[in-house]
Amino acid sequence: MMGRLLDGVSKRVLIGLFTVFAALIIAPLFANDYLLTILILILYFAYTGQAWNIMMGFAGQLSLGHAIYVGLGAYTTAALYVHFGIGPWIGMAAAVAVAVVCGAIIGFLAFRFGVGGVYFAILTIAFAEFFRIGFDHFKWVGGSAGFFLPVANYASNDLWNLRGNPAMFYYVLLAMTSGAFILCHILLRSRMGYFWQAIREDEQAARALGIDTFRYKMYAVVISAGMTSISGVLFAFYYNNLFPEQIFHISRSIELILAPIIGGVGTLFGPIIGAFLLTGLAEALHEAMNALGFDAPGAKQVFYGICLLFVVMVLPDGVWPPLKKALRLNPHESDRGKS
Amino acid sequence: MPAEIYLNVAVGGMLTGLVYGLMALGLSVIFGVVRIVNFAHGEMMTVAMYIAVVLFSAFKLDPLVMLAPIAAVLFVFGYAMQAGLINPFITRPEHSQFMLLIAVAMILVNTLLIVFGPDARSVQTSYSLDSFQIGPLIVDATKAYAGGAAIAFALALFAFFRFSLTGRAIRACADNYTGALVVGLDVKRLYALTFGLGSACVGAAGAMLVMLIDVTPQIGPGYTLLAFIIVITGGLGSMPGALLGGVLIGLTEALAGLFFTPSAKSMFAFALLVLVLLFRPQGILGKRLA
Numbered sequence: 144m145m146g147r148l149l150d151g152v153s154k155r156v157l158i159g160l161f162t163v164f165a166a167l168i169i170a171p172l173f174a175n176d177y178l179l180t181i182l183i184l185i186l187y188f189a190y191t192g193q194a195w196n197i198m199m200g201f202a203g204q205l206s207l208g209h210a211i212y213v214g215l216g217a218y219t220t221a222a223l224y225v226h227f228g229i230g231p232w233i234g235m236a237a238a239v240a241v242a243v244v245c246g247a248i249i250g251f252l253a254f255r256f257g258v259g260g261v262y263f264a265i266l267t268i269a270f271a272e273f274f275r276i277g278f279d280h281f282k283w284v285g286g287s288a289g290f291f292l293p294v295a296n297y298a299s300n301d302l303w304n305l306r307g308n309p310a311m312f313y314y315v316l317l318a319m320t321s322g323a324f325i326l327c328h329i330l331l332r333s334r335m336g337y338f339w340q341a342i343r344e345d346e347q348a349a350r351a352l353g354i355d356t357f358r359y360k361m362y363a364v365v366i367s368a369g370m371t372s373i374s375g376v377l378f379a380f381y382y383n384n385l386f387p388e389q390i391f392h393i394s395r396s397i398e399l400i401l402a403p404i405i406g407g408v409g410t411l412f413g414p415i416i417g418a419f420l421l422t423g424l425a426e427a428l429h430e431a432m433n434a435l436g437f438d439a440p441g442a443k444q445v446f447y448g449i450c451l452l453f454v455v456m457v458l459p460d461g462v463w464p465p466l467k468k469a470l471r472l473n474p475h476e477s478d479r480g481k482s
Numbered sequence: 483m484p485a486e487i488y489l490n491v492a493v494g495g496m497l498t499g500l501v502y503g504l505m506a507l508g509l510s511v512i513f514g515v516v517r518i519v520n521f522a523h524g525e526m527m528t529v530a531m532y533i534a535v536v537l538f539s540a541f542k543l544d545p546l547v548m549l550a551p552i553a554a555v556l557f558v559f560g561y562a563m564q565a566g567l568i569n570p571f572i573t574r575p576e577h578s579q580f581m582l583l584i585a586v587a588m589i590l591v592n593t594l595l596i597v598f599g600p601d602a603r604s605v606q607t608s609y610s611l612d613s614f615q616i617g618p619l620i621v622d623a624t625k626a627y628a629g630g631a632a633i634a635f636a637l638a639l640f641a642f643f644r645f646s647l648t649g650r651a652i653r654a655c656a657d658n659y660t661g662a663l664v665v666g667l668d669v670k671r672l673y674a675l676t677f678g679l680g681s682a683c684v685g686a687a688g689a690m691l692v693m694l695i696d697v698t699p700q701i702g703p704g705y706t707l708l709a710f711i712i713v714i715t716g717g718l719g720s721m722p723g724a725l726l727g728g729v730l731i732g733l734t735e736a737l738a739g740l741f742f743t744p745s746a747k748s749m750f751a752f753a754l755l756v757l758v759l760l761f762r763p764q765g766i767l768g769k770r771l772a
Contacts (some may be wrong), residue, residue: 199577205576205577205580206771207580223755252760253759253760256759256760256761256763257763258759258760258763260576261513261519261576261718262714262759262763264576264580265519265710265714265755265759266756266759268707269711269752269755269756269759270756272707272748272752273749273752276745276746276748276749276752277749279745279746280743280745280746287745320732324500344659360708373502393703393707394703397584401581404577404578404581405581408575408577419769425681439596440596440599441591441592441593441594441595441596441699442592442596444588444591444592444595445588445589445592445593445596447588448585448586448587448588448589448592449585450587451581451584451585451588452567452582452585453585455578455581455582455585456567456570456582457540461576
């Protein structure tokens with residue numbers, strides 16, 4: 144098993160991965176609270192981006208409404224916890240189930256009726272917006288006034304109930320991100336992964352070769368939805384408050400997909416690199432603005448937008464593919480066989 | 483409630499819908515020819531609305547009179563954006579184009595936020611409270627003027643695409659990209675022209691909409707979504723479809739606001755979109771794409 148997992152992965156990549164992983168494990172020992180919060184944010188975006196990437200990067204189905212799965216995951220576990228006292232780990236199973244059903248419905252409707260490309264992307268936005276407004280009027284979970292979890296006691300860590308200090312959340316997220324990375328690595332080299340890539344490159348050709356494209360596109364949506372909902376669970380227990388206007392909003396969906404697009408769509412390292420770069424950039428801009436005493440609202444976002452513009456114009460495939468070349472990593476390793 | 487109220491609300495909704503339709507027409511024209519989904523559409527309209535607000539508050543210029551100049555400014559903006567930014571992205575994958583326009587939208591919204599601040603602005607003309615009475619029907623004067631201007635602008639655009647040589651050349655690009663290149667059309671320039679025309683629609687719609695609603699820098703994304711809904715309902719790439727979709731959405735929103743709570747009104751618009759996408763993905767007046 145272990146041998147197959149590492150099959151074809153070059154030594155340089157392994158050493159690099161191991162170094163980064165080790166650095167991340169010991170990071171909380173050195174980081175202050177501020178830095179830890181940023182690292183949590185980075186891991187959150189890396190994990191969610193990885194989940195989105197399965198659908199878009201592997202199977203080529205552009206979802207612009209992934210906030211729907213984050214929101215459903217968050218609300219499901221939070222509601223079970225507050226109303227019935229059911230803990231987050233059991234709630235997580237329910238959250239995944241809800242998100243999988245929702246993803247299956249969207250996927251089924253879209254793919255059965257042949258909705259694809261831009262139309263599919265806009266359908267996903269429409270569903271997310273529909274849920275946003277729906278939850279605004281869903282009084283059982285607070286409606287637009289928000290839904291609140293009892294605030295954690297930071298003195299002790301209760302992993303079973305996910306009540307604890309940021310370091311605990313950091314390690315849970317690190318485990319999730321690593322798990323997602325390994326899962327995606329396995330998926331990408333599985334039979335299904337090759338089917339997905341065939342569908343991504345040319346769906347008609349894939350179907351002509353006998354791939355049941357409907358079925359494999361459904362698998363991609365369902366796996367991606369289930370994984371994304373888990374980050375919603377973490378979101379709910381980390382922030383302790385949920386507002387439909389925030390969690391289901393289109394800007395949240397966009398935020399989630401920036402990291403994998405900037406990092407490199409369809410690559411394993413893309414979402415992680417993208418999350419580090421974008422979150423780092425946002426924080427650096429924040430610091431720079433503060434240092435310059437320039438605190439007009441929106442100034443930070445203007446620069447952020449300009450940086451995004453610059454990256455998409457200069458690096459059409461994202462940061463990772465050219466970086467991989469520069470680092471002289473084995474081109475056959477794990478990523479899309481485009482290079 | 484007397485029956486006239488429903489009728490009044492319905493007519494008001496349809497007139498507002500015509501303005502929505504003009505905005506969506508811009509999106510439809512751009513997508514129909516350049517094959518780019520303009521994710522910064524609502525944000526561009528917000529820019530037009532702020533231009534109208536500034537012209538009105540500083541020089542007392544009526545937005546209806548300034549409609550053409552504002553449309554011209556947006557035309558130049560759109561032309562420059564296509565020529566400078568978007569043309570290199572035509573052959574790139576959808577998510578890459580999406581990123582580009584999202585970045586543009588982010589820059590526009592936040593620049594407006596820096597310049598104008600987060601407060602709502604509006605334009606109150608001398609006739610903003612006037613209304614016409616036609617039988618039992620009471621029609622808001624501003625809405626009537628705006629609806630009429632939207633139809634006039636749309637007709638001018640139809641005529642341009644139908645009869646002028648440039649308009650026909652643009653349609654040729656949309657029908658057959660390679661063919662257009664072969665016969666020697668300057669496709670890049672025509673694309674820029676199309677994006678400019680689409681932006682002019684947004685500019686005109688913004689100048690009218692500013693008389694109907696308050697503007698804040700943050701309303702852009704909502705109108706981008708609204709434009710998507712309208713265009714897909716009516717048929718992506720179909721010009722009459724965009725206007726029809728606008729009227730339908732305007733009507734749906736107005737009636738939903740009356741029968742249910744106003745905050746839930748856009749939920750009905752989204753529900754309509756989902757239904758159309760599922761059962762008639764090409765839209766009401768759209769042609770099925772190969």
